[in-house]
Amino acid sequence: MEIxxxxxxxxxxxxxxxxxxxxxxxxxxxxSPANAWSWLLxxxxxxxxxNFYWAYSLxxxxxxTRRAVGTWVVAGDLLREDFVLVNTGRLPVLWARVRxxxxxxxxxxxxxxxxxxxxxxxxxxxxxxxxxxxxxxxxTDLVMADPCGFFEVTHHYPATTTLLVYPRASYLPDLQxxxxxxxxxxxxxxxxxEDTVTVGGLRPxxxxxxxxxxxxxxxxxxxxxxxxxxxxxPTGDLWLVVDLDxxxxxxxGAEATQEYAVIMAASLTAQFTRGGERRGVGLLxxxxxxxxxxxxxxxxxxxxxxxxxxxxxxxxxxxxxxxLTQAGASLGSGRTVVVITPSQDAGWVAPLVPLMxxxxxxxxxxxxxxxxxxxxxxxxxxxxxxxxxxxxxxPSHIVPQGFPFxxxxxxxxxxxxxxxxxxxxxxxxxxxxxxx
Numbered sequence: 001m002e003i004x005x006x007x008x009x010x011x012x013x014x015x016x017x018x019x020x021x022x023x024x025x026x027x028x029x030x031x032s033p034a035n036a037w038s039w040l041l042x043x044x045x046x047x048x049x050x051n052f053y054w055a056y057s058l059x060x061x062x063x064x065t066r067r068a069v070g071t072w073v074v075a076g077d078l079l080r081e082d083f084v085l086v087n088t089g090r091l092p093v094l095w096a097r098v099r100x101x102x103x104x105x106x107x108x109x110x111x112x113x114x115x116x117x118x119x120x121x122x123x124x125x126x127x128x129x130x131x132x133x134x135x136x137x138x139x140t141d142l143v144m145a146d147p148c149g150f151f152e153v154t155h156h157y158p159a160t161t162t163l164l165v166y167p168r169a170s171y172l173p174d175l176q177x178x179x180x181x182x183x184x185x186x187x188x189x190x191x192x193x194e195d196t197v198t199v200g201g202l203r204p205x206x207x208x209x210x211x212x213x214x215x216x217x218x219x220x221x222x223x224x225x226x227x228x229x230x231x232x233x234p235t236g237d238l239w240l241v242v243d244l245d246x247x248x249x250x251x252x253g254a255e256a257t258q259e260y261a262v263i264m265a266a267s268l269t270a271q272f273t274r275g276g277e278r279r280g281v282g283l284l285x286x287x288x289x290x291x292x293x294x295x296x297x298x299x300x301x302x303x304x305x306x307x308x309x310x311x312x313x314x315x316x317x318x319x320x321x322x323x324l325t326q327a328g329a330s331l332g333s334g335r336t337v338v339v340i341t342p343s344q345d346a347g348w349v350a351p352l353v354p355l356m357x358x359x360x361x362x363x364x365x366x367x368x369x370x371x372x373x374x375x376x377x378x379x380x381x382x383x384x385x386x387x388x389x390x391x392x393x394x395p396s397h398i399v400p401q402g403f404p405f406x407x408x409x410x411x412x413x414x415x416x417x418x419x420x421x422x423x424x425x426x427x428x429x430x431x432x433x434x435x436x
Contacts, residue, residue, distance in 0.1 A: 003154045007158040011059045018048060018150050023307045047148060054091050055151035058144045058263075061089030064098065064155065068137060068163070073129050075168040075254075079107060080126040081137075087115040099141040105253065106130045131254040132167040132262060132310045136160050166306045167262050168269035170405035176395040179236065179336055179359035202226045206242060233287075235279035236334040238272050238294035238306075241324065243341035244287030246314035250342070251372040251401070257342040260367045261401055262300060264311045264340050270408055273302045284331070285306055288315035292330070319343075324351035333358040342367040344381040346388050353392070363390055364396040371400040 013019065022044050029037040062085070069080040087093050093115040100109040107127040115121045138160035144153045202218050218226040242265045249257045265283070272279045282295035283305045291308045293301075320343050328351050331337060337360050341348070350360045365411035366385065369376040382398070389396045 001076070003162050006157060006159050007063065008158065009059050009155070009157070010154045011055055011151055012154075014145060014149055014152040018044065018148075027123070041066065048150060051146035051148050052276045055144075055153050055184045057089040057091045057385075058146070058153040059094060059155075061091075062087050062093055062153075062155070063097070064096075064142045064157065065222050066140060066157075067126075068161065069267040072164065073164065074166045075132040077313055078126045079104065079129050079163070080124055081109060081408045082122065082124050083109070083111070085113050085115055085121040085142075086115065087119050088191065090117050092119075093144060094147060095144065095145040099143060101139045101141070103136040104129060104165075105135075118161075131259060132165045133313075134311050135163045135165060137163050148350045148428060153212070164307070164310055166303075166310045167266040168405075169261060169266045169306075169408040171408055172267050172271065175363075175365070175397055177238075177336060177338065177363050187322050193382055196271055198299055203229060203278060209339065213254055225250065236336060237282060237332075238268070239282045239284060239295065240268060241320075241337060241339045241341075242283065242285040242309075242312070243320040243323070243339070244285060244289075244312055244314045245319050245343065246316040247319070248343040248345075248369065249314045250369050250374060250376040250377070255372065255401060257367045257369050257372055258312075258314050259399075260403065261365075262312060263405055264365055264367075264399060266309055267405075267408070269302055269305045273297060273299070273343060279336075281305065284323065285309075285312060286315070286318040286320070288313045290318065290323075292327065293420075295335070314405065317346070319345075321345070321348040324348055324355075328355055331355060331360065333360060335360045337362045338365060339363070340365045340409045342369040342376070344377045344385055348393065349385075349388055349394075352394060354396075356392075361398055364394060366396055366398050368398050368400040371402070373401070 021387070022041070023043065025037055025041040029041055055256070064085045064086075067082050069082060073079050083098065085093070096113050097116070098109065098111045098113065102109065104127070107129065109125040109127070111125065113121055113122070126309070137165060138157065140157040142155040144155075145151065146230075202215055203236065205214065205227050210227075213227040215226050215228050224407055241263050244258055244261070251257050251259070253259075269281050269283075272281050280295035280297045281301060283291060283293040285291040289312070291312065293305055293418060295301075296304075302432070320339070320341050326337075337352070337355055339348075339352070341364070355362055366382065369381060370379050370382060386396050386398075
């Protein structure tokens with residue numbers, strides 16, 4: 001990522017006082033000529049001319065470039081940028097102030113530097129990315145002045161770069177995550193009612209059985225129709241339902257309910273796509289831009305969900321109750337459905353009942369908004385909601401502010417980039433592995 005050196009150069013007087021003094025001296029010399037006024041007028045004229053030339057050199061002979069090191073960042077990592085200040089003029093840069101207009105929380109690459117004539121100065125700046133999200137690097141201003149401060153020179157670099165900060169996955173305590181009853185590969189005593197990849201056995205044909213399930217070799221052997229049965233797997237795919245309804249969020253910055261919900265979702269995604277119990281993970285989310293990512297397995301799915309979580313922002317007008325009601329039928333059957341929400345409204349529990357009737361196993365992670373600043377809701381409402389969930393035999397977990405998230409070990413990602421072979425000029429595509 002590199003910010004293009006597009007420059008808007010500007011040279012202007014820093015103050016009108018020197019020019020007013022010059023005009024006043026000229027007026028006095030014309031009205032009452034004297035050697036003293038003459039020398040002062042000549043001296044001030046020389047200073048103005050010399051400093052204007054100096055400022056003109058700063059305007060046209062100085063450039064600044066900045067480049068971010070690395071192509072991706074995870075919350076909590078250090079973002080590093082390399083800066084290069086080049087002075088191709090004969091006059092030195094006594095001071096140059098870099099003013100950073102980046103929108104990354106807690107990151108401000110402001111600095112004051114100097115450079116001799118025909119000199120290049122380089123330095124690096126690093127700052128911690130405090131929270132996930134999509135942020136802006138740039139624009140940048142370079143402010144300089146002549147030795148007397150008569151003229152101010154500003155270089156404005158309007159180009160910006162978009163920086164995507166992924167959420168940091170963390171180790172979670174032993175959460176009670178139930179398992180749905182989905183078609184799959186494990187062999188159990190109960191048979192599935194739909195096609196799976198594993199055949200559990202054969203049985204005689206019954207009314208209502210599809211002819212697609214008929215096993216013709218066995219039918220010829222037994223001289224009556226035989227159909228295949230399919231095994232049912234006790235651990236189906238995992239759906240993560242993240243509630244980003246703005247009306248139920250509270251807190252500030254990284255200590256906000258939506259940030260805790262995103263970290264929980266990222267952590268569960270990493271846990272079930274990378275751990276020993278590898279399962280397909282899907283994401284359902286409301287907010288400014290509703291998101292639905294179908295369940296899948298592997299590292300590609302992990303980064304797909306992390307990207308969606310990084311870009312997510314709270315939005316009003318789409319409650320958790322509406323989300324579960326409208327999308328419930330799309331979640332399928334035999335899945336584990338984990339709802340992550342700070343909402344204390346008991347109305348969203350009702351849409352979970354039809355999900356359970358289809359063989360899904362729900363669980364709830366309650367982000368306790370009463371512990372955030374400013375608090376939202378009441379502890380009695382949280383207790384009442386947990387009691388209701390317990391009566392429905394839905395396990396629930398409380399995540400208060402200050403929950404001890406322990407960052408997960410480094411995660412690797414593979415990407416492809418173009419490289420030029422030295423001496424031949426041939427461009428080839430290579431696979432690069434990155435980790436954070």
